[in-house]
Amino acid sequence: MTSLLLQKGRYPKALLQPTVDYILKQQFEDGCIPWYRGDKADPWDHTEAAMGLSIAGEFAAAERAYQWLANQQLDDGSWWNHYKNNQPVCKEKRETNFVAYVATGIWHHYLITENRDFLALHWPMVAEAIEFVLRYQSEQGEIDWAVDEQGNGLGDALITANSSIAKSLECAINIAHTLGQATERWSAARSNIVACLKHKPERFDRTWESKARYSMDWFYPVLTGVITGEDAVARIDSRWHEFVEKGLGCRCVTDEPWVTIAESCELTMALLAINDHARAVNLYSWLHQFLDADGGYWMGYQFRDKVVWPEEKTTWTSGAILLAADALTEHTAAAKLFIEHNDIHTAVDSLNMPRKNQRSAANGLRID
Numbered sequence: 485m486t487s488l489l490l491q492k493g494r495y496p497k498a499l500l501q502p503t504v505d506y507i508l509k510q511q512f513e514d515g516c517i518p519w520y521r522g523d524k525a526d527p528w529d530h531t532e533a534a535m536g537l538s539i540a541g542e543f544a545a546a547e548r549a550y551q552w553l554a555n556q557q558l559d560d561g562s563w564w565n566h567y568k569n570n571q572p573v574c575k576e577k578r579e580t581n582f583v584a585y586v587a588t589g590i591w592h593h594y595l596i597t598e599n600r601d602f603l604a605l606h607w608p609m610v611a612e613a614i615e616f617v618l619r620y621q622s623e624q625g626e627i628d629w630a631v632d633e634q635g636n637g638l639g640d641a642l643i644t645a646n647s648s649i650a651k652s653l654e655c656a657i658n659i660a661h662t663l664g665q666a667t668e669r670w671s672a673a674r675s676n677i678v679a680c681l682k683h684k685p686e687r688f689d690r691t692w693e694s695k696a697r698y699s700m701d702w703f704y705p706v707l708t709g710v711i712t713g714e715d716a717v718a719r720i721d722s723r724w725h726e727f728v729e730k731g732l733g734c735r736c737v738t739d740e741p742w743v744t745i746a747e748s749c750e751l752t753m754a755l756l757a758i759n760d761h762a763r764a765v766n767l768y769s770w771l772h773q774f775l776d777a778d779g780g781y782w783m784g785y786q787f788r789d790k791v792v793w794p795e796e797k798t799t800w801t802s803g804a805i806l807l808a809a810d811a812l813t814e815h816t817a818a819a820k821l822f823i824e825h826n827d828i829h830t831a832v833d834s835l836n837m838p839r840k841n842q843r844s845a846a847n848g849l850r851i852d
Contacts, residue, residue: 502779709825
């Protein structure tokens, strides 16, 4: 298959089932979803693959994935960047957007299943993760991209990472609202991130070269609802020809002849967020030439040399394929998670209590 044109109500379940099966084959019994068998797992990409399983109706497998995260969560609410055989590969850093992304996955699964017991079960994990991340927000609004083993912020911020955190905060706020928990501080924190991303570009890339060559810095503020409306349309149009290779997909960076399938899927959803359905359908239709016989999608394609590179079929790439398919066809109740960005809710303030009390309060929630 080299082309797949999707439209609302036409989710290609049979065609995508091998991709679902590919993720399931890589997943371990304890729920961990590595990039592929024999490679590392990380909290962000593990969650992306789990979201693909939720879309496919593989609820038990997805819930095992989230339970694995709960089991691995550190006492301070974070996770190490990478794991292998359930052991951290290194302890040099913990990326804040990796930690926050669990809220996006948990909310996504709830939107599909409407399982309040699941939401309540993992509320403590989400609350502790978000509280960890917000410790590293400056007075200017941005959040450090990572912290070291001792918990010291590394002193700079990334546009893509902060945009992702803003979306994760939106999801965390919705979880809290659903469970009758507080949202005021988290709402304020999210507003500060958004304002910083929009109006304080000097707060990002302060200690290294600009990351503007990366496509994610271009479209992530649109994908995550930081930039909307006419400003979002203008942002996408302004660099479309720098990043998009017709018939192939979206480049990872402007200065390399390399398209990546996951970024192309995310750009597909960003296009849907600005109501550019035609370009979204076309872009997504190009990606299926990179489907392998076992259902996995190659991570990328180097079009100068006309070779697949790297020779890796990551589970998170497959997860992104499923997320974009859902967004295009509106197959599940979570289809518009990255398309429509919800208002921030407000509830009774209870987030100032210690984490242990939060856990007790969450465990005592009455589920109607």
